[in-house]
Each structure stands twice: as C-alpha cells, then as structure tokens.
Amino acid sequence: MRFFLMLTVIVLGGCLCTTPNNMEKINMTKEVNQNIEQNKMYYSIKDFGAVGDGITDDTDAIQAGINFVYAKGSGTLFFPYTKNGYRIAKPAPEQIDGKPCRSQLYIPSFTENPMESRNICLEGEMPVAQGHRYQLVMGGRWASTNAAGFPMAIANVCLISNWEAPEEPDRNARPWALISVLGGHKLPFGLANLTVKNLEFRVFLNTDKMYPTSSAANFMSTSRLIIEHSYFGLDKNIGCVNSNKELLANPCYTAGVITSADQNDHQRLDSVGVQGFRYGFVLGEHIGANYLYVHNCEEGIVFHDSSHLSVLNYVVAQHNRIIVSALREPTFAGLYPSKNIYVQINGLNYETGTNTRPVVCQTQFVVFDPDNRITGQITYHSGWPVSANNFSITGGKRIRAVKFGDWIENLTDVNAEKSTVTGNSN
Numbered sequence: 001m002r003f004f005l006m007l008t009v010i011v012l013g014g015c016l017c018t019t020p021n022n023m024e025k026i027n028m029t030k031e032v033n034q035n036i037e038q039n040k041m042y043y044s045i046k047d048f049g050a051v052g053d054g055i056t057d058d059t060d061a062i063q064a065g066i067n068f069v070y071a072k073g074s075g076t077l078f079f080p081y082t083k084n085g086y087r088i089a090k091p092a093p094e095q096i097d098g099k100p101c102r103s104q105l106y107i108p109s110f111t112e113n114p115m116e117s118r119n120i121c122l123e124g125e126m127p128v129a130q131g132h133r134y135q136l137v138m139g140g141r142w143a144s145t146n147a148a149g150f151p152m153a154i155a156n157v158c159l160i161s162n163w164e165a166p167e168e169p170d171r172n173a174r175p176w177a178l179i180s181v182l183g184g185h186k187l188p189f190g191l192a193n194l195t196v197k198n199l200e201f202r203v204f205l206n207t208d209k210m211y212p213t214s215s216a217a218n219f220m221s222t223s224r225l226i227i228e229h230s231y232f233g234l235d236k237n238i239g240c241v242n243s244n245k246e247l248l249a250n251p252c253y254t255a256g257v258i259t260s261a262d263q264n265d266h267q268r269l270d271s272v273g274v275q276g277f278r279y280g281f282v283l284g285e286h287i288g289a290n291y292l293y294v295h296n297c298e299e300g301i302v303f304h305d306s307s308h309l310s311v312l313n314y315v316v317a318q319h320n321r322i323i324v325s326a327l328r329e330p331t332f333a334g335l336y337p338s339k340n341i342y343v344q345i346n347g348l349n350y351e352t353g354t355n356t357r358p359v360v361c362q363t364q365f366v367v368f369d370p371d372n373r374i375t376g377q378i379t380y381h382s383g384w385p386v387s388a389n390n391f392s393i394t395g396g397k398r399i400r401a402v403k404f405g406d407w408i409e410n411l412t413d414v415n416a417e418k419s420t421v422t423g424n425s426n
Contacts, residue, residue, distance in 0.1 A: 042076035054084030070108045074119040081125040085158035099182045102174050109183025109190035117192040124157030124198030127229035130273045134295040134318050136239045136357040150236040156200040160235050164204050165214035171253050174333040180218035190221035197228045202235040211250040218258045220334050224266040232256040233275035238296050246358035255279040261334050262305045296361045299325045307340035319353035319361040326373035343376035351384040369395040379404050
C-alpha cells in the first residue's frame with residue numbers, strides 16, 4: 001500500500017508518466033523515486049491505472065508503465081491475467097518526438113546518446129496457451145467447433161486492439177502495429193534489449209473486410225530480442241461458417257512479428273505463435289528458435305537477411321499459402337532482400353490445408369525462393385496428409401530438403417545388405 005500511494009503521487013505529478021492528452025511528451029530526466037527503485041523488482045500495469053475489464057481503454061495506462069520503466073533505465077513491466085483482457089483502443093500516432101511510430105503502444109528511444117543502454121521486459125502472468133481455430137469445416141467431427149461465430153475465448157494475458165488502422169498498400173512504408181520499438185533500425189538501434197514473455201497480442205479484424213490492416217509487433221529497432229511463450233494474432237476467429245465469411249488475401253503489408261533488422265545481435269524465440277497476417281514471422285540473422293507456430297498466413301516465415309546463421313529447431317506450420325520464403329523487395333521501411341540468408345530448419349511439420357477454408361491459406365509452396373537467396377537445410381514432415389510427398393518448392397537451388405524418415409528407408413536397405421552378406425558368409 002505504501003508503494004501504491006507513492007507511485008500514485010509520481011504518476012499524478014507528471015514526473016515520469018505523461019497525461020492521457022499528451023502521451024507524446026516523455027520525461028527522460030530519470031527523476032525516479034529512489035525508494036520505489038529499491039523496493040520493487042518489477043512494476044505492474046495495475047499500478048499505472050490499467051483495469052483489464054475489456055471495456056476500459058488501457059492504452060494510456062500501459063504506455064505510462066512502459067515510459068516509467070524506460071525512464072528508470074531498465075526493468076520489467078508485469079501484466080496480471082484478467083478474464084476480459086486489456087483493451088487497446090487509442091489510435092496510433094504517426095510520430096513520437098519526431099521519430100516514426102505508427103503503433104498504439106511503443107517502446108521509447110533515446111538514440112541521442114547511443115551509449116544509453118536500455119533493457120526492457122514486458123511479462124504476462126503465465127505462459128500462453130498456443131493456437132486458435134485455423135480452419136473452417138462444414139461437416140465431420142470438427143463441425144461443432146469450427147461453425148461457431150467470430151468471438152474468441154480468453155485464456156491468456158491478452159492485449160486486444162479494437163482500433164482499425166488505415167490501409168497501407170505500400171510495401172516499403174512503416175507498418176501500422178499494435179506495438180513497436182522507436183528509433184533506428186540499424187546501428188545504433190533504438191533499444192539495446194527487449195524481452196516479451198507470456199503475452200498474447202490481438203489485432204483488430206474488420207469482418208466486413210476479412211483481413212487485418214495492422215501488424216501485431218514491429219520490433220525492427222531493437223538490437224537484441226527475446227520472445228517467450230507469446231502469441232501474435234487477431235481479435236476474432238479467421239472465419240465463420242454460419243456467416244459464410246473467411247480470411248481473404250490482404251492488400252496491406254502486415255506481419256505478426258517483425259524481429260530486428262540487419263546488424264542485430266542475439267535473437268531468441270521460444271514457443272511463439274502467429275496467425276492471420278500477410279507475413280507471419282519476418283526474420284533476420286542470429287535467430288535461435290525452439291518452437292514456432294505459424295498458421296493462416298500468406299507467407300509464414302520470411303527471411304530478409306541472415307549472413308550469420310539462423311537455426312529454427314522446430315516449426316509447426318498449418319494452412320499457410322507459402323511456408324518459408326525470402327524477401328524479394330525492400331519492405332517495411334528498413335528491410336532489404338539479401339543473397340546472404342543462411343538457415344537451418346531442423347524440423348518443419350506442416351499441414352497444407354488442401355480442400356479446406358480459408359481458401360487463401362491453402363499451401364501452394366512449402367518453399368518459395370525464386371531468386372535462390374537461401375542457403376541451408378530443411379528437414380520436413382507432412383503431418384496431414386500424413387507423410388505425403390508434397391514438398392513443393394520454387395527456386396531454392398541452395399537448399400537441401402530432407403524428408404523426415406528417409407533415414408529409416410536407408411537403414412532398412414543397409415540392414416538388408418548386412419543380412420545378405422551374413423547369409424553369404426555362412
């Protein structure tokens with residue numbers, strides 16, 4: 001209670017957190033109450049006025065918490081679970097303090113002094129339950145669950161946007177997003193280190209359009225990035241049989257997660273999912289991923305540059321038009337196609353979605369690399385149809401694709417040869 005009263009004085013006094021009508025003005029004077037710094041290991045967004053009832057607009061309260069932790073220098077902002085989620089309704093500004101923004105929530109940037117390092121963590125109460133409905137089925141055993149309406153259950157710590165971003169058909173424009181990092185997208189980056197844990201970000205889906213006009217997370221301007229047990233998707237299901245609506249091709253350039261741009265360092269993704277965007281994961285170099293879950297994207301995993309090796313240990317890809325691809329044109333005002341893409345995917349498990357809806361999500365290419373930009377190896381398995389030989393690839397002359405289980409056939413041949421030799425020796 002003592003901390004709450006002290007923090008209330010600070011917030012209301014405007015020393016660190018701006019008023020709702022002037023959020024662009026961020027106080028960077030570091031006049032942080034020393035008692036709070038000493039007594040708190042992390043700060044809850046509830047301390048800054050967030051409600052989490054799904055009705056109150058919590059945009060300003062969450063932004064105040066982010067600003068506070070940033071001005072402090074480093075720290076963790078904690079998001080308690082609420083059964084209705086945190087509503088993010090405030091429109092995204094074009095700029096903050098002269099820096100391009102285009103996101104409803106943002107991590108500030110102090111690039112005037114590149115040596116001023118910041119290490120920010122946004123953390124929810126518990127790991128997310130991965131996965132939402134990814135297909136529409138008219139009949140059969142899934143009909144009762146997939147013929148439901150658009151509303152989605154809330155089992156995770158959710159930040160839910162109900163603001164519709166303007167349409168942005170320019171590939172090379174900064175994307176609209178629910179959250180982003182401000183500042184440079186190359187050395188010096190806008191932020192030294194960002195960690196996102198146990199959070200689900202839901203972008204608004206207009207059911208009259210049936211495609212999102214906003215990305216979920218633009219983390220292009222952070223040097224080091226860690227994402228754990230988090231999900232980036234839509235605020236509604238990808239379709240409804242009862243309404244005869246389903247996800248459509250997106251004329252806007254959107255993504256679930258855009259990781260750091262070129263010249264980054266240390267990118268780790270563990271148990272991270274995306275759903276429903278034009279691009280799912282947009283990845284660069286230094287990526288180490290232990291579990292990626294991507295579904296209902298037009299291009300699931302897109303590499304723009306990876307001169308340093310990136311390794312994805314396990315990927316589950318369900319119903320994506322293209323699963324793995326290389327960026328082919330300058331995109332998102334800071335990402336460029338490269339011939340230096342070195343990638344290893346140790347396990348790619350996928351469903352093609354043939355004869356299912358949404359139609360736009362039926363797999364056409366497992367790998368689309370017409371300019372032969374990717375060098376690496378992919379070990380793949382078709383989960384449905386089971387073990388089907390349906391690895392479709394365009395280009396990819398520098399990719400070695402290995403069907404999981406081929407070693408069993410080879411082992412069988414070797415054992416047969418050994419038996420023959422043994423029989424002859426007798």
